[in-house]
Amino acid sequence: MTTNDDRRRELFQERDFRIAVSLGFNRDEARELIYDGFGTNMQYGPPVESPVHHDKLSNAYLDYDPDAANALLDGLGYAEKDDDGYRLWKDGSGDRINWTMLGGAELTDLTQTFIDYLADLGLEVNYRGVDRSLSIELHQSNDVECTTSFMDRNLVPLADPQIWVKHRNINDRPWCNAWTAWKLDPTNPIAQEPPAGHWIWTIWELWDQIRATPGEDAQAELFKQILEIWSEELPSVGFFGELPRLVMVKNGFKGIHAGNPWDCCRGVYEHIIDNATWYWEDPENHM
Numbered sequence: 001m002t003t004n005d006d007r008r009r010e011l012f013q014e015r016d017f018r019i020a021v022s023l024g025f026n027r028d029e030a031r032e033l034i035y036d037g038f039g040t041n042m043q044y045g046p047p048v049e050s051p052v053h054h055d056k057l058s059n060a061y062l063d064y065d066p067d068a069a070n071a072l073l074d075g076l077g078y079a080e081k082d083d084d085g086y087r088l089w090k091d092g093s094g095d096r097i098n099w100t101m102l103g104g105a106e107l108t109d110l111t112q113t114f115i116d117y118l119a120d121l122g123l124e125v126n127y128r129g130v131d132r133s134l135s136i137e138l139h140q141s142n143d144v145e146c147t148t149s150f151m152d153r154n155l156v157p158l159a160d161p162q163i164w165v166k167h168r169n170i171n172d173r174p175w176c177n178a179w180t181a182w183k184l185d186p187t188n189p190i191a192q193e194p195p196a197g198h199w200i201w202t203i204w205e206l207w208d209q210i211r212a213t214p215g216e217d218a219q220a221e222l223f224k225q226i227l228e229i230w231s232e233e234l235p236s237v238g239f240f241g242e243l244p245r246l247v248m249v250k251n252g253f254k255g256i257h258a259g260n261p262w263d264c265c266r267g268v269y270e271h272i273i274d275n276a277t278w279y280w281e282d283p284e285n286h287m
Helices: 006-012 015-023 027-035 066-075 109-120 132-140 177-184 199-211 216-233
Strands: 098-103 124-129
Touching: 006 015, 015 066, 015 216, 027 109, 098 109, 109 124, 199 216
Parallel strands: 098 124
Antiparallel strands: none
């Protein structure tokens, strides 16, 4: 929403645009084609196992409805199309709406499928695959228009809320990178002060309240207000969650059970598999 390009920034900041993108993606078809039907259609949000699960956010704008998506884009003033069916910017330039999606070195089947659905809406998206170091460099210079990424830190989000709050870290998940840069250091060359009255101010204020509030229950109630904003504004469009994860277990190693939720990156890569339950079937052979 804070990309350097004026026309793209205006478009990305439109709530109806983000909702249209979500409604224009057929998650059921993509899951069947790519994941053999595994996973659950959902926005980025705390899973059902999380103490701050927010059902409204998880299920926001998931239904595949290309007619509604196209109507939203038309309503924003982007109804005119070129001979190839792509939408044009509304400034009268005749230029086609397009942007570049930044991702990993390889273009995945999921990303290509998503790009194809965006084309069906009349939106042209190019893909640029880069390594981690170049990605960080591009993020820190705000030379990013859009990214596709695995999203984490959602099982225990209060332990590391950076994706939700964007109060720190301009290395990835750049849904408001220039605003984050401003919050960290207003003199940063990429810094943009958020518009007065914008909901990002409310998110930041709620996080400040959480930091000053004792008690997990009270903190959770405040954090759910942040999730409520996400459910309405949809800062980042999500696809799926609850995809199965395989865990390799050595013969004779016991205490790891199926059904545990999986997460990472709350500061360390320990995931959520309680090591207090682990034991060797024959410990004398593993001294």
